[in-house]
Amino acid sequence: MxxxxxxxxxxxxxxxxxxxxxxxxxxxxxxxxxxAALKLPMFGVSxxxxxxxxxxxxxxxxxxxxxxxxxxxxxxxxxxxxxxxxxxxxxxxxxxxxxxxxxxxxxxxxxxxxxxxxxxxxxxxxxxxxxxxxxxxxxxxxxxxxxxxxxxxxxxxxxxxxxxxxxxxxxxxxxxxxQAGLTGIAYNAAKVPEIKSFEELLTRSDLKGRMTLLTEMRDTMAFMLRVVGADPDKFTDAEWSSAIERLEKVVASGQVRSFTGNEYIQDLAAGNIVACEAWSGDVIQAQFDNPDIKFVTPEEGLSLWAxxxxxxxxxxxxxxxxxxxxxxxxxxxxxxxxxxxxxxxxxEGAKEEMEKIDPSLVDNKLIFPDTEDLADAFDFMPLTDQQSQQYEGDFNNVIAG
Amino acid sequence: MSSPADLADQGAARATARTDSFDGLRLENVTKSFGSFTAVDDLDLDVPRGSFFALLGPSGCGKTTTLRMVAGLETPTSGGITLAGNDITYAKPYKRPVNTVFQSYALFPHLDIHENVAFGLKRRKVGNVDAQVTEMLELVELESQARKKPAQLSGGQQQRVALARALINKPEVLLLDEPLGALDLKLRRNMQLELKRIQTEVGLTFIHVTHDQEEAMTMADTVAVMNAGVIEQMGAPQELYENPRTTFVANFLGQSNLIGGTIKSRAADVVTVDMHGVDVSIPAARCHADGDEGWIGIRPEKVLIGDPGEQLDAPGNSIPGGVVTDVSFVGVSTQYQVRMPWGQEIQVFAQNTGHRRIYRPGESVELSWRPDYAFLLDASQDAKAGAQEGTD
Amino acid sequence: MAEMTRRRGLTGYLLLVPGVVWLALFFVIPFYSLVAASLFDPGGSVFSGYEMTWHVQNYWDALKEYGKPNSWSDWGPLLRSFWYAGLSTVICLVLGYVLAYAIAFKAGRWKNLMLVLVIAPFFTSFLVRTLAWKLILGDDGPVVSVLQAVHILGADGRLLATPVAVIAGIVYNFLPFMVLPLYASLDKIDHRLIEASGDLYANPFVGFFKVTWPLSLPGVVSGTLLTFIPAAGDYINAQLLGSTNQRMIGNVIQNLFTDANDYPAAAALSMILMVVIIAMVLFYVRRAGTEELL
Structure with missing residues (x-):
């Protein structure tokens, strides 16, 4: 995002x-x-x-x-x-x-x-x-x-x-x-059949080594938590550990090609990868050039961010x-x-105004999603400083190999 | 070495020499062109084994190119090079029994003196390297410097290292490319003598390239004067000096007065030339002009100067009517410029024996020389050829 | 006379001032704060601040986490970095030496043009160049297609996200740092020395190893250092061309600083990287004995 x-x-x-x-x-x-931010005094930083x-x-x-x-x-x-x-x-x-x-x-x-x-x-x-x-x-x-x-x-x-x-x-x-956006899955429909869930993304053999995840901890881990049955809005340390372990296993199996920022979209367009965790806005843009690139909201739920x-x-x-x-x-x-x-x-109300500007966009669910579509949307629970540092560290250790 | 007689019928001598087993270095019809520029033009050269041979000429005359072809660093465009009967024209440099003392010495800066000198022996996997190196360093008096790097040595010492590094390989031919050029005058004189001593001691064939005529004459048995890619004249230093065959040699090797004249008669042993109204006789063997015109040549130190009408001890050519225009006293001699009636200035070097007084500018004098010392050159040649280059 | 000497000495010191001030501002102070950060209490955070607890354990923790091999195939980021950097440096040396040799001795009038071509990549951004490699080495790109056609790579083989791509990227990006010092060294060699070696019975092969190579050693040493040091700390090639399995120590440090905000660990790891590199460089320079070369 x-x-x-x-x-x-x-x-x-x-x-x-x-x-x-x-x-x-x-x-x-x-x-x-x-x-430089660490400032000079040898005795700690406030x-x-x-x-x-x-x-x-x-x-x-x-x-x-x-x-x-x-x-x-x-x-x-x-x-x-x-x-x-x-x-x-x-x-x-x-x-x-x-x-x-x-x-x-x-x-x-x-x-x-x-x-x-x-x-x-x-x-x-x-x-x-x-x-x-x-x-x-x-x-x-x-x-x-x-x-x-x-x-x-x-x-x-x-x-x-x-x-x-x-x-x-x-x-x-x-x-x-x-502005807001969704985190979900993008895939190249010309190369692989539809991907419905994050679970599929992590396990399907036809995606092995041709799939990427996002380096943003909250994006990726929200789905991992969902995959292990936890709720990203409210989860325990044990659930977190289980989600991290799952990610570790997936990485070790060679399923994930890499963790990326939004350069995944070039890899997807260039055919280096066939599927990835993606942000909705990138995919809409990519679709103008390549209609085979699809965005799906995974069965695990919608990750809405702003x-x-x-x-x-x-x-x-x-x-x-x-x-x-x-x-x-x-x-x-x-x-x-x-x-x-x-x-x-x-x-609210912009959709009606859009009729006057560009009617072709009015029904685009990635710009004006239905409220019921977003009912499933989850948020990542706020973390304390210590949690934030701890979780970022855990996540970093996995993606750092 | 080469006597004047040899040179006179060089062509015939060569024709016979080609067939017999010549054990020195021979260049036959060697030409080297760089693009449209011909550096060496159809050169024939025989260097007898064991001789100290100097290739003398101004810069750009082709002498270094000739040397590099012998070393194998250049390949002739045409012609052949043989060494003791073996064709080495296209042999790789590292396969020739020839070593070079480079102009800048080209000592390996990363190796010490001992290693530099040992380099050739080690490459040939010769045994007993250390002893030979020590011996060679003794010869050039550098045994105490063996573990120094070249940069720590003086120019003269470096030069001796370069010599030792080449000599130790006992090459059939040692090439010296202006090896003394970088040294100051005094050191150069010492090194000339040193080189000559070493050559006599080891008895190898030395080919020494230089633009310094004095150096060439001091050291070499045979000097070849090279100009514009061809050898103008070759012979013993004295022979070249006393009886130059071209204006280039006359001017490049020392200085010469060249005076225009018309040939009146050619007898068996003497040629008579009209020199601006004065009859001058020149021995036939010293006459190198074909047509009716010629340059009468006489070295300044051979010209005698005296009062008008004075009986000088020369039996022959006596030229009156000179006026002294310039006098320089240089100690051992006095150098005069004398304007002759036909306008030319003649150089005269008079030895300061103390028997004669020194003339002043403006005085009238009479010049004279022995006919034996004069020579006659072809009028088609440029009287100034080689004059500038020979002076350094 | 003494007055003159003293004044000349003073001028010398004055000339040092800008450089010393610069170094103090942009090297000594950041370095000092890096050392300090590496000893902070790891329990702190950007939010709550850090206490200086002289927590030397940070170094052990960092080494344990990133410095030891996890398995035969997974060396961990620190060792992997030195392995990639070392291999890249060797490849750079071989390619760079041939190129520098050709430019110095064989290029003739094309010499300057070739030098410009060597430097030309610097005219565009490091990142753009590396991204270009991503296209070149892409799964549907020309290199993979050719390698697949000749069956070096399998049908689903790839180069991106493999060590090959990362090392290729490093080699490409640092080659000019190898070529330029090598060229400077080789170009300085008096051609007559090589002629002299031939004259002294060394064939071209022997001549190269006895004369050209030793004389080019200063260039070899500076070229390998200029390549190895930045390559060991590089993270852009691993990030753009590699995958999680090719992450180098630079990636880890960057992540610890930017994403995990774990300053003590990041600082400790930076210090470890620096110390290891300095140790390796000192050892190498000693062994290469560059001070003996002229």
Whole structure:
């Protein structure tokens, strides 16, 4: 859930995995940053936890009509057009939007801002967009300012049901989904018969060595937990161990070719793999070029995730940010955006608006899923710091061979 | 070695030599071209066994190319090379009993002196290497430096190592490619004598390539003067100096006054030439001009200078009407430039014996030389050929 | 006179200042904090902070987890890294030496062009080049097709996600680091030395091993170091061209830092990698005896 499809680019060869590229490139920078992040004193490093009530700035939104946003690349309709959602926002509100697509990877972005945010220093952004688990972590660390519910009525009114009641932010006090997506299975129908379940993906002999899983721990382990009969929303250490052992066995059997970021989509298009754990948006894009590539929601259930807009501590234009959120939760705006980015639209009523924009997308279940489809959707339970570190470590040991 | 008589009928001598068993190094009709440039042009050369042979010429004359063909580092475009009757034209360098002392010594920088000298013996898997190396280092007086690296040695020492490294293999022919070029003058003089001593001691055939005429004449039994890919003249140093056959040799080897003249008569043993109104006689054996015109050649030190009308001790050619234009006193001799009535400046080197006074510029003088010392060269040749190159 | 000397000495020290400041900022300080992190209490986290407990056990734990072979076929990431890096370096040396030799001695007027071609890959991103290899070695790509046609690979054989692909990628990516020092070394060799060896009864083969090879040793040493050191720590080739079974120590460190956020373990593993590499390099340089070469 890290790459956003870029509708302006072709799929496959021309569109080299952005995440793959950036993640590895970022990794180099990251190692340096992490080391620097450890600070000098030989005697330990203090925690990064902050109190958002203490660590806040005076809001100057009324005098400075500005808004600084960090989002993922190619995750918005082309901003320069006068009819784009951003242009309309600027015209309507008079707020100048400084929009940067400098979020390439949750962990990398976390590392980038950790020093400042962890010591209550400004990161000079009014809004950042993080995937659920990272959003949960940042909220837990007290890095995020609560939104004024009065200022974002559209959010509370129009947010689709399945994205409400997330354990880490049950009332959407801190976060507003920008776009959502599903984690499921993609396969090449020209090469292998349909794959119905994650269990099949892990065991079918015709997929041996030609299948990949995701490096994102929560994505892969949610399904592994399901496979061993546990509930990712609420599981015990024993269930976790059993799921990890199962994954270990699968890896040892040679079934898994590798664990990937979203470069799986090139491998799938190039025929290097025939099936994989995948994110819905990537697959919709790939389907334009190769209709044989199919996305299935596994029998084990739907893994629904979202990338969430949040206002970090010490942001100086919170009111402007809230205006932006409210604006994007208007069904018309949401439909315009969804028509471009092809991920699941988190806004109720956008489907009706889409009729006017692009009727061919109205029935696309990967953009506007039925509520009953999402009934099965599960979330990954929030982890404590120690659990997070422990589970990430366990998972890493398996995928590190 | 080669007497003038040999040289006179060189062609005939060679024709017979081809058939009998010549045990030295022989180059026959050797030509080497690099693209359109001919470095060596149809060269015939015999180097007798055991001789110290110098190949003398200006840079670019083809002497180094000739040497490299003998060493096997270049292959002739045409022609053949034989050594003691064996054809080695296309033999690989490592299969020839020929070793080279390179211009820059080309000592192996990663090996010490002992290992450098032992290199050839080890490759041939000869026994008793260490003793031979020690002996050879003694010969070149470097036994105390055996474990040093070449870079730690002076230029002269390196040169001796290079010599030892080649000599130890007792090659049939030792090639020396300007081996003294990098040394300063004093060291060069010492090394010349040293080389000559060693050659006499070991009795191998040495072929020494140099552009230094003095060096060639000091060391070699036979000197071949090479120019533009061909050998201009070959013979004993004295012979070449005293009786040059071309203007190039006359100028390259020492200095010569070359004065235009018209041949009046050719007798059996003497040729009479009209030199700007003065009759000059030249022995027939020293006359190398075919047509009616020729260059009368005379070495500056053979020209005598005296007051007008003074009876100089030369019996023959006496030329009046000179005016001294320049005088340089160099100690052992005084060098004059004398302007002759026909406008040419003649060089005169007068030994400072103390018997004669030194003339001043502007004084009128009379010049004279013995006919035996003059030579006559073909008028078709360039009077200035080789003049610049020979001076260093 | 003494004044002059002293001032000249001072200038020398002043010239050192920018370099020393740079090193202090970007090497010494990060290094110091890396050492510190490797000794932190492993029970800490990014969230709660780390306490300095001089927990040397981190090193043992890291070695136990990643440094020992799991089985005959699975060497674990640390040993695997050195094996891949070593093999890649040897392949680079063989390929690079031939190439550098050809450029230095045989290329003639094509020399500069060939050098540009050697460096040319640097004009594009390391990642893009490695991804290109993914296409080349892909299951439906040209190399696999050819190998399958000649029955070197079975019908369902593959190169991607195998050690072959990872090592091929490393060799490709680090070859210029091998070729350039080798070329510099070979190009410096006076051609007359090789002629001299031929003149002294060494055939070309013997001449190569007695003269050319020893004289090129400085290039061999720096080329192998420039290849081996980054190759041992490389993680991009293993990540893009390999699978979980080819993960190298760099991948593990990266994962520990970015995903698991286990800084003490990551730092300890980085230190182990560095110490092992330094030890190997020192041993190697001693053995190669480069100080003897000119």
């Amino acid at each position: 890290v790459d956003r499809p870029d509708p302006t680019a072709g799929v496959g060869g021309a569109r080299f995995s952005r995440r793959g590229l950036l993640k590895t490139g970022g990794g180099v920078a990251f190692a340096g940053l992490s080391i 925690g990064a936890k902050q109190d958002p009530a203490q660590c806040r700035a005076t809001d100057v939104s009324s005098s400075q009509k500005e808004l600084i946003i960090s989002n993922w690349p190619a995750y918005i309709d082309p901003r320069k057009k006068s009819t784009s959602t951003t242009s309309v926002f600027q015209q309507r509100t008079g707020i100048t939007v400084d929009y940067t697509d400098d979020v390439n990877d949750n962990a990398e972005f976390f590392a980038k801002v950790k020093n400042q945010m962890g010591s209550c220093e400004p990161i000079n952004r009014d809004m950042i967009v993080m995937t659920d688990w990272m959003a949960a972590r940042m909220i837990g660390l007290g890095w995020i300012q609560p939104l004024d519910a009065q200022s974002v009525p559209n959010l509370h009114q129009n947010l689709i049901e399945p994205l409400r009641n997330r354990q880490w932010d049950p009332k959407r006090t801190y976060s507003a989904p920008w 990338d969430n807009m949040m206002v970090p501590n010490l942001a100086t234009h919170q009111a402007n940010a809230e205006e932006w959120i409210n604006y994007y939760y208007e069904p018309e705006t949401a439909a315009k955006l969804a028509a471009w980015v092809n991920y699941i639209c988190p806004v």
